[in-house]
Amino acid sequence: MDRLHTVPLPDRTALEQGLWHWLKAQPGPVWMTQPGQDPNRHRVVITLLHGNEPSGSHGVWHWLTRGEIPAVTCHFCLINLQAALAEPGFAHRHLPGQPDLNRCFGTPAASESEHPAWQLTHALWQRISALQPEAVVDLHNTSGSGPSFAVATVNDERHRALASLFTERMLLTEVMLGALMERTNTRFPIVTIECGGAVDPQAITVASEGITRFCLAEAIDRVTEGDWRLEVLERPLRVQLSPGCAVDYAERPSDWADLTLPPDIERLNFGWLGADEPLGWLGSLGLKAITVNDGHGQLDPGSLFYQDGDRLCLAQGCKLFMITTHPQIAVSDCLFYAVRAEE
Ligand SMILES: [Zn+2]
Structure with a gap:
């Protein structure tokens, strides 16, 4: 330096x-x-x-x-x-x-x-x-x-x-x-x-x-x-993997990951997504694999997502951004940010 x-x-x-x-x-x-x-x-x-x-x-x-x-x-x-x-x-x-x-x-x-x-x-x-x-x-x-x-x-x-x-x-x-x-x-x-x-x-x-x-x-x-x-x-939520959890980027649910997201998930960057939009697949831990933080503290992941079978779905309309498909960045930094639609 x-x-x-x-x-x-x-x-x-x-x-x-x-x-x-x-x-x-x-x-x-x-x-x-x-x-x-x-x-x-x-x-x-x-x-x-x-x-x-x-x-x-x-x-x-x-x-x-x-x-x-x-x-x-x-x-x-x-x-x-x-x-x-x-x-x-x-x-x-x-x-x-x-x-x-x-x-x-x-x-x-x-x-x-x-x-x-x-x-x-x-x-x-x-x-x-x-x-x-x-x-x-x-x-x-x-x-x-x-x-x-x-x-x-x-x-x-x-x-x-x-x-x-x-x-x-x-x-x-x-x-x-x-x-x-x-x-x-x-x-x-x-x-x-x-x-x-x-x-x-x-x-x-x-x-x-x-x-x-x-x-x-x-x-x-x-x-x-x-x-x-x-x-x-306003008020972006930071969506992270919970400590010790693993993410995979694949077209179908991975048998070892706690969360699987499609490899082309970056295409969702900044587009409005409706409630019930499926994002990926959860493993045996379910929503516990995901942590949501609003900059002041952790929120219940259920405030943003719900689980339908093994699908991870949005609980309400959202815009996602800074989506990564690099597993290292997903683990060390975050999966993506989300801004909720005004109700
Ligand atoms: Zn920079």
Whole structure:
């Protein structure tokens, strides 16, 4: 882990040689400044806090290649190049033994404040605060495949306007993990943009088009007429496997798993599902294999699901998202999130 380096914008030769070539030549986490038409106003794009989420860096690169002058001075910060550059490239969220940088923006424990990762996030935050920017966006990719969405902790016009520059959906969360967007405040809004899966070709388009709008728009503090309508999803429930339980992804019930989900379950990402929709199959533990958490505590899994024979069914209309089909992620993180339909 390293300090923040102020570096010049890539020149024409570097732009022609490409992002990967340029990244390899950088000294560590980098900060670049592009003067705008109005040099007294500032906006900040952060990306690569996670080394395996490259769409934001492609988006920044695409914007710089356009050679346009932004409306206000724009700053681009690419953070975890060390993890991004580690073989085979864009494959590591963070290096083994290093903390997740987007969990280092909370209050550090006494044992953590001297750690280089925490010092880096502290330096980044000092730099952003000193600028007093109009807004900050932090670009990421989801681990599974799926459409883009924004994540915010505040639902007001400034946050919605910022999210609308990139995507059609905004997820409101109350779960505090130590992410950068949790530092949002009354002076400048901060939102996370999940551009879609790192494997999804449209994720780079989301990042490129969003950054272009973010840089060129004269004002970004209100939702302008004619914009797509932003859907705000509130109170997401985190659906996890219960400790010690196993999941399988298969077309029919697995004889060893406590939960079997179809391999193409990602196609349900962000679509409305009606009550009684079958999602998969339960094993001998039934609904005990599933844990549901609303960010404040555990809920009865029966509030979201019911069991019909061995089928796992939705008890009410829901939207599911961040669905994974990676068993390791399902076990270590979660199966998916759910937002219930308004009754
Ligand atoms: Zn991320």
